[in-house]
Amino acid sequence: MSTSPEGPPKTTSAEPTDQPSETGVATATATAPSPPSDNDSPRPNSSRQGVRALLARLHFYAGVFVAPFLILAALTGLAYAFAPQLDQLVYSDQLTVEKVEGRPHPLADQVAAARADHPEGTLDSVITPADPEETTRVVLAVPELGEKQRTVFVDPYTNEVKGALTTSFNSTPVTTWLGDLHRNLHLGEPGRLYSETAASWLWVIAAAGLVLWLSRARARRAKRIRRALLPDRSARGVRRTRSWHAATGVWVALGLFFLSATGLTWSNYAGARFETLLDKVHSRTPELNTSLASAPGGTQGQHGHHGGSGSSKQSVDPVSDIGPVLATARQAGLTGTVKLTPPADEHSAWSVAQNDKVWPVHLDQVAVDADKREVTAANRWSDYPLLAKLTKLGIQAHMGVLFGLANQLLLAATAIGLLFITVMGYRMWWQRRPTRADRNAPLGKPPVRGAWRQLPLPVLLLGAPAVAAIGWTLPVLGVTLLGFLAADVAVGLIRRYRLSRRNMTASTR
Template sequence: MDPASTRPVTEDGTPPPRTGVWQQLRPLVLRLHFYAGVLVAPFLLVATVSGLLYVWTPQVEQVLYADQLRVPASEGSLPLAEQVRIARAEAPDASVHSVRPATTPEDSTWVLMDLAESGNGARTTVFVDPHAGEVLGVSESYGTSGALPVRTWIDLLHRQLHLGEVGRLYSELAASWLGVVALGGLALWVARRRRGRQRSGRARSVSLHATVGAWVLLGLLFLSATGLTWSQYAGSNISDLRERMSWTTPAASTEVPSASPGVDVGPDAVLASAREAGLDGRVTVDLPSDHTSPYVVTQLERSWPTQADSVAVAQDTGEVVDVVRFEDHPLMAKLSRWGVDAHMGLLFGVPNQLVLTAVCGGLLWVIVLGYRMWWQRRPTRGGAWGLGRPYQRGSFLSLSWPLRVAVVLTCAGVGLALPVLGVSLLVFLVVDVLVGRFSEGARRLRSGSG
């Protein structure tokens, strides 16, 4: 007897649907992975290349801005207050916001100033030779990291393609889908390995695509999660969650008024007090905003081990009035700090940069192989330039009702947490339905004309 004749069939003569959870979900995951890969990959490609450029910007800055950042070593240095006075004379229309004293004898001092016309977080930075008292140059710098123009340009390309707030949607779309595509690919890779290897040309492409993706999986999930913290909508949800759970990063209090308003001991005494409190290495000294507020001194070292202590120093006495130690930060605040710094390639220095380079290189290779696999699925009868076929329709309707409900609830929950992913998924579904109806209508017309 033919074994096939003993297999159960439904009333219409077709095999019954498979009952295993993964057997039901696999066609849906495969179709979603295909569409997300084809449509989101261009955004991932831009984010990966620009991110790879950004990783190495610290070294680029040291080369391009060497004349402003480095000075001949010397034993004696001018008082910090004198260096600030020199910077004020260079930009008399600006107000001094903060000072970053030279850390080594070969470093320049940064005096960060606010101009009325400055925008987008930009500050005018005057670089002063702490030994000779000469102005080395003037440049714009951005953010708490003090990014100089080249790094800022690459950073804005990575974040928003120089398109402002609208452009931020691109990076959020890429970060949101990266984790989904990576996890879907992992599930498909595990199932494929269980079925055994195939030998066709496209099967080899699939195998290499999946293997490289599996090797860089953890890195991709990390980049996706940390990248979302900077995003517009998901990032806002993350910030709200951190605030509700008291996971925010504490800061030194600036609410302690001076006992003698108008008396200012100056930045040299303030820096000395901060050093005595244990704030060594690179620091920034934020000047008071009025005649009673304290100075705030914060460590800037983001490599391991992280040095991010901060102190408030009374401007009339030079005494430390508040101390916030990094070791006392909430655990989630520490993890956020480490995650952001590792995402930027700062946490472990050059090894961190090399790992990110390998992950980005792997992702680029996975994207190239993904498009190659799509090309290899093209119908050969339609000409050499035909497009690859998508995977079969009806994968959602073939699920059991409990799985349908689970899929809908999961998508709704993920969509609420990651709004850009949720909206883009709805767009995918609408486009898929419209394409399906158009294709069905075209088939009916051809059959009717035949």
């Protein structure tokens, strides 16, 4: 990432620098490199040293500038991971029943109770309880709410309406607020650049840090593994900080790679590239067919709004159909909590989809003709393309849903680990500052420039197209990398100009 070399970095007066500058793993920052020692560095002119020096510079600069985005993503993600517990704390009156007693009322009666209490909306969907202690959710489309809905919570044992909330994609206001905070900081579409920047660079910083740290050890295997996984508590100063920074990074690296990959799949620009890939390899999530055979200009096999095919007409009042539709779906094998969506029009069928996103997931869907009481189309989870399955499972794990509490705790540990190594990285930067009386500075110098000059030609010829391809696949990464390079070139030119001016001034004296 540089164009001209600089002198070696200054070191602190209190700390020896007899180890190379590799600065840990999967983190947001790094520190300026130390001069390599004879024991654990390659020969000065080796191509390996050139690669390591380039990675150290990339790890440092990317970490320094992307760290604020990573801190925000870690903090907001940590809060979002525990959204289910916050929901229970804030909305327990709406989400749970007072007493599990007797048999639930017919689903049609529960929907009728909700609509009687809230006549302002039309029926959008109904979600049956996942547990006996939960309420039934009757989701209403209300024009003044725009893309959001009004969800009415009904006690299935008493038919009592427990309350209503403004929801988005079936999420409560607290979960929606935390989700938007993590996704875009409540800044709308422009705010999504922050999270995509963090996800785009996280895997790069993590990979560079891993290579730098793991390539240090030249001792026997057992000692090498211990040095990689455990901090050196006997070290002091910057070496101790680096040890904690790197060892912690090794432990959380896998989680950081996972969060980066899954976050990119639903980002703005990289996500669009991923969707194009899914289309090309025919791995999109199957869309349930709800078009009835007699729909104008339509035949079975077309994809409707919800899914299905069958009779020519549905009942005028969808509430009267919901009981038979649910029974038909149960006979088709849809167990557990389900989401029932009424037909979009008289030429469409009901959609019934399993709503169990905890492993092992149950996500089958069927389209039901209410008049004939038969299934007209079905999407089975077992038939999903592999990439579609991995995408859906990855997103659920990213949200902390897939493995329940264990999933939440793993996400929390990863976020806390990211925050810790980020702070340690900044601390290293401060510890490496020059402290001599004749040369003081608030921060340490970055790794030396010109590392790319040490790379062999084949590496450059293969690396440049690879970097360009990655930059095209991850547009935010590509644009910001070009920004880093432009800034680096500008700094180099400015420093060269100042040096030449000083030399000219000195020669005229």
